Amino acid sequence: MDYTLLVSIIVVVALLVVGGFFLVKARRSVTPGKEEAKPEVVEKTGTAAPEEDRERDPGTVVTPPAQAPPVEEPLPASPVEPAEPEIETPPPSAGRMVRLRARLARSQSSLGQGLLNLLSAKNLDEDAWEEIEDTLITADIGVTSATQIVENLRTRVKVLGTRDTDDVRALLREELLAQIGSDTDRAVRTGPLGDRPAVIMVVGVNGTGKTTTSGKLARVLVGDGHSVVLGAADTFRAAASEQLQTWGSRVGAPVVRKEEGADPASVAFDAVARGVEDGADTVIIDTAGRLHTKTGLMDELGKVKRVVEKKSQVDEVLLVLDATTGQNGLRQARVFAEVVNVTGIALTKLDGTAKGGIIVQVQRELGVPVKLVGLGEGPDDLAPFDPEVFVDAILG
Numbered sequence: 001m002d003y004t005l006l007v008s009i010i011v012v013v014a015l016l017v018v019g020g021f022f023l024v025k026a027r028r029s030v031t032p033g034k035e036e037a038k039p040e041v042v043e044k045t046g047t048a049a050p051e052e053d054r055e056r057d058p059g060t061v062v063t064p065p066a067q068a069p070p071v072e073e074p075l076p077a078s079p080v081e082p083a084e085p086e087i088e089t090p091p092p093s094a095g096r097m098v099r100l101r102a103r104l105a106r107s108q109s110s111l112g113q114g115l116l117n118l119l120s121a122k123n124l125d126e127d128a129w130e131e132i133e134d135t136l137i138t139a140d141i142g143v144t145s146a147t148q149i150v151e152n153l154r155t156r157v158k159v160l161g162t163r164d165t166d167d168v169r170a171l172l173r174e175e176l177l178a179q180i181g182s183d184t185d186r187a188v189r190t191g192p193l194g195d196r197p198a199v200i201m202v203v204g205v206n207g208t209g210k211t212t213t214s215g216k217l218a219r220v221l222v223g224d225g226h227s228v229v230l231g232a233a234d235t236f237r238a239a240a241s242e243q244l245q246t247w248g249s250r251v252g253a254p255v256v257r258k259e260e261g262a263d264p265a266s267v268a269f270d271a272v273a274r275g276v277e278d279g280a281d282t283v284i285i286d287t288a289g290r291l292h293t294k295t296g297l298m299d300e301l302g303k304v305k306r307v308v309e310k311k312s313q314v315d316e317v318l319l320v321l322d323a324t325t326g327q328n329g330l331r332q333a334r335v336f337a338e339v340v341n342v343t344g345i346a347l348t349k350l351d352g353t354a355k356g357g358i359i360v361q362v363q364r365e366l367g368v369p370v371k372l373v374g375l376g377e378g379p380d381d382l383a384p385f386d387p388e389v390f391v392d393a394i395l396g
């Protein structure tokens, strides 16, 4: 009995040993397969594992990547840069007034036509001559000039002995040109002079068109191949500096400006310094509109000029006059000329008045030539003044 029990125990132990051996072997054969799969998972985690892999192997443990993911380089500047405003190429100064002649003719021809009709009339009596004189005075030519023109015409018509329309027209043309001054030097000093730019100050009362004229003048000069710096010394009206910036940006001219209320003299000084530094040809300084009757403001204008002169001579002081204001424009001109030594007139809005005779009067009063005329609100509607084109537009 003891012998049978002993044999049974030996058989059970032997079975357990053999069974345990096979169980361990079987487990070992599964484990390496799993371990081999691991690197694949690591690789996958390096990038985003595709959704379908995760579905196929839901039991996969997503381990952190063996290496840190590559540090993302900052993106290179986008090839699509914000659009730079397109730089315009304005037309040159030559021929501008001829281009605008039709506009001039529209506003001035009634004067010319009226004069020609009177001069060609059969009965050129005392009343007719008086009417001619009145017509000239109404066009703001001034009494002195009107009287002179009538006296000269009377003599010459008598000598000529005819009143043929073409002859009379030729006489009137000569007289008007003599009053306007066809030989006068009207060149705007645009430099450069030695190693510094020409400096132009633009002055005048409110709303005459100073900022517009500064911007348009920059276009004229750029059109002629000059490099220009603009100075926004109208720090009184915030929009003026913005306006000038727009004019400058359109033709690629830098604009020196400061915050609203800044000292205009310091802006003007900095603009000239910038012009010197950049080797620019011309610096144009736009100043704030000021009533000629306000002493404080006129003194300030004098100061702007004096401060600029610490850096450079001021080569041109352009007084902007609104042609539609007639006699009042003349009063302004006198006061400005006393304070800042005006060297030239820019007569704006000549497209909006028949009183072009103001050119004669203002030149006579100030002894300063009209150098530029504004003939519209378009960017290229500013032209160097050409007396012959002007008179021809008047006479049709």
Ligand SMILES: Nc1nc2c(ncn2[C@@H]2O[C@H](COP(=O)(O)OP(=O)(O)OP(=O)(O)O)[C@@H](O)[C@H]2O)c(=O)[nH]1
Residues within 6 Å of the ligand: 204, 205, 206, 207, 208, 209, 210, 211, 212, 213, 234, 237, 240, 288, 289, 290, 347, 348, 349, 350, 351, 352, 373, 374, 375, 376, 377, 381
């Ligand atoms: N028709 C016409 N309008 C003009 C001419 N020149 C300027 N203007 C207009 O006149 C208005 C006043 O022009 P601005 O340049 O702002 O005048 P400003 O003298 O700088 O004005 P303030 O800074 O207020 O003194 C604007 O509407 C211009 O477009 C011109 O020759 N013809």
